[in-house]
Amino acid sequence: MIALFAGLAMAQGFLDGDPLEDCAPRVIAGTPGVAVTQQATRTNAQIYGAVALAEDTLLPLDGVPVSFRASNIYNVNRLPTVAACRYGQRYGMAAMDMFATSAGAAIPFKVGEEGELRIVYAGSITGTLMHFPSHTWANNRVFSSEAMAFAGIGLGYAPFLAPLIDRESGPQTVAADGMLGLQFFNPWDPELGALSLGYVYSSGLYSNVSVAKLKVLASALLTQELSELAMAKLGFYGIVAAEVLGRSHLYVRRKLIEPPTADQTVAPQQQITLLAPRVDLHTVHYEQRNIGGWVDIDVTGAMTPRVFLHEGWLGVHDPTHMVDVRVGVTELPALPWYGIDGGRKLSYDIRAVYGFVSLSRNDADTLTNFPYAQDAIHLQFGVSSEAIQALRDARNP
Amino acid sequence: MEPDQVCSDVGFAISARTMECTGDPDLAAARDAALTRDYRCEVRSVEDVPIDRYYHCPIAVYDLGCKAVERNGDDLDLWLEASWVCDVILTPKGAE
Numbered sequence: 001m002i003a004l005f006a007g008l009a010m011a012q013g014f015l016d017g018d019p020l021e022d023c024a025p026r027v028i029a030g031t032p033g034v035a036v037t038q039q040a041t042r043t044n045a046q047i048y049g050a051v052a053l054a055e056d057t058l059l060p061l062d063g064v065p066v067s068f069r070a071s072n073i074y075n076v077n078r079l080p081t082v083a084a085c086r087y088g089q090r091y092g093m094a095a096m097d098m099f100a101t102s103a104g105a106a107i108p109f110k111v112g113e114e115g116e117l118r119i120v121y122a123g124s125i126t127g128t129l130m131h132f133p134s135h136t137w138a139n140n141r142v143f144s145s146e147a148m149a150f151a152g153i154g155l156g157y158a159p160f161l162a163p164l165i166d167r168e169s170g171p172q173t174v175a176a177d178g179m180l181g182l183q184f185f186n187p188w189d190p191e192l193g194a195l196s197l198g199y200v201y202s203s204g205l206y207s208n209v210s211v212a213k214l215k216v217l218a219s220a221l222l223t224q225e226l227s228e229l230a231m232a233k234l235g236f237y238g239i240v241a242a243e244v245l246g247r248s249h250l251y252v253r254r255k256l257i258e259p260p261t262a263d264q265t266v267a268p269q270q271q272i273t274l275l276a277p278r279v280d281l282h283t284v285h286y287e288q289r290n291i292g293g294w295v296d297i298d299v300t301g302a303m304t305p306r307v308f309l310h311e312g313w314l315g316v317h318d319p320t321h322m323v324d325v326r327v328g329v330t331e332l333p334a335l336p337w338y339g340i341d342g343g344r345k346l347s348y349d350i351r352a353v354y355g356f357v358s359l360s361r362n363d364a365d366t367l368t369n370f371p372y373a374q375d376a377i378h379l380q381f382g383v384s385s386e387a388i389q390a391l392r393d394a395r396n397p
Numbered sequence: 398m399e400p401d402q403v404c405s406d407v408g409f410a411i412s413a414r415t416m417e418c419t420g421d422p423d424l425a426a427a428r429d430a431a432l433t434r435d436y437r438c439e440v441r442s443v444e445d446v447p448i449d450r451y452y453h454c455p456i457a458v459y460d461l462g463c464k465a466v467e468r469n470g471d472d473l474d475l476w477l478e479a480s481w482v483c484d485v486i487l488t489p490k491g492a493e
Binding site for chain 1: 398402403405406408409410412413415416417422425426429430443447448449452455456459460
């Protein structure tokens with residue numbers, strides 16, 4: 001937490017001497033960075049929205065009946081900004097942050113003797129914030145971002161309010177989403193799999209197939225939202241070669257990184273071509289978890305667009321997974337269409353209370369989801385698939 | 398803001414439009430690199446002229462349609478014709 005505050009204090013820079021009370025800042029419209037912001041807003045809603053919460057925590061066969069989370073990512077983007085201040089014009093790159101809050105529940109019902117179905121609902125509020133120095137305590141960057149993230153948890157349980165909440169003011173946005181669905185379990189063997197059908201406010205009809213976690217996993221391909229994110233995993237999970245070495249995971253992952261889209265400049269007949277230009281990031285992941293009950297090692301190599309070490313982590317956790325600390329490096333290729341030079345970044349990831357609280361800086365998932373982020377800090381509270389896994393590990397070491 | 402940020406954003410705009418219209422990441426990277434290699438940024442201070450006037454250049458470049466992107470190809474002079482401001486902030490290296 002100290003690192004978060006220190007990092008954000010150093011990153012502030014712009015308008016340090018001229019607080020918001022003396023200046024009227026505005027982002028320069030039409031720059032490529034603004035288009036990136038629009039893309040970041042969509043990505044944030046997909047990854048941390050209602051559907052993602054349901055897929056991560058409610059719909060899996062080993063999911064939980066009630067779930068919520070509040071997420072903030074700081075420094076997702078930097079935008080050229082002009083401020084008319086009392087003592088003249090000021091110019092700078094203003095940092096943009098994203099918040100997301102989501103909540104949901106899965107209510108089970110018995111059908112006949114053996115059958116079971118669940119009503120699943122989830123709601124989310126996601127958005128974009130820009131911060132400028134201010135004398136007012138309530139405008140403090142961390143405080144106001146976290147307040148936005150936590151304030152939405154209650155509203156997340158009322159997804160039908162989604163149509164009333166969407167707002168946009170320049171690069172600052174607030175958007176709501178909600179889903180309502182039914183999950184049907186395999187009547188012959190409920191532990192084998194389930195089919196979910198529902199309606200999502202932002203994208204319409206929804207379907208999802210949850211399969212039991214097998215040694216070979218290919219579930220990501222089956223979910224509608226993850227296929228839109230164009231991510232797929234295939235590999236081996238939880239192999240135990242020797243008890244003292246813990247569990248091994250080995251899988252390949254494909255992730256498509258989309259370029260920013262200048263929607264306003266593209267004629268409708270040209271937009272079809274925009275589906276093609278993406279960068280394929282194929283990675284090979286080797287994870288050795290729980291070595292001696294304390295140590296984790298993760299190594300990821302990228303195969304395309306070129307061969308490089310994507311990330312390397314060394315982690316230590318207590319046997320109950322109450323606290324989990326990892327330090328490593330993350331590398332991304334140069335992406336000049338995002339204004340990014342690429343290169344290696346020092347990364348850390350701290351998880352506490354079985355992962356219900358997590359703080360990370362420049363972790364590979366955040367940087368591949370938001371590849372334009374220069375120095376991203378991600379703070380999350382609540383239930384995640386990792387937290388559910390950590391709880392399971394704590395119960396069955 | 399660094400004075401050459403606006404020039405970097407011109408490369409960002411050329412690369413983003415190339416990527417969006419051609420889908421070729423190598424070509425998008427090459428055009429950004431060519432701008433850095435072949436042109437000098439003339440912006441020495443963000444205080445001389447309001448920077449939003451300079452930003453007319455990257456905004457105009459980013460506003461180019463895919464037909465213009467195809468026509469401009471690797472000719473950066475053509476790209477920089479998108480705005481008269483581009484001639485003010487970027488000059489070919491070696492030119493007087």
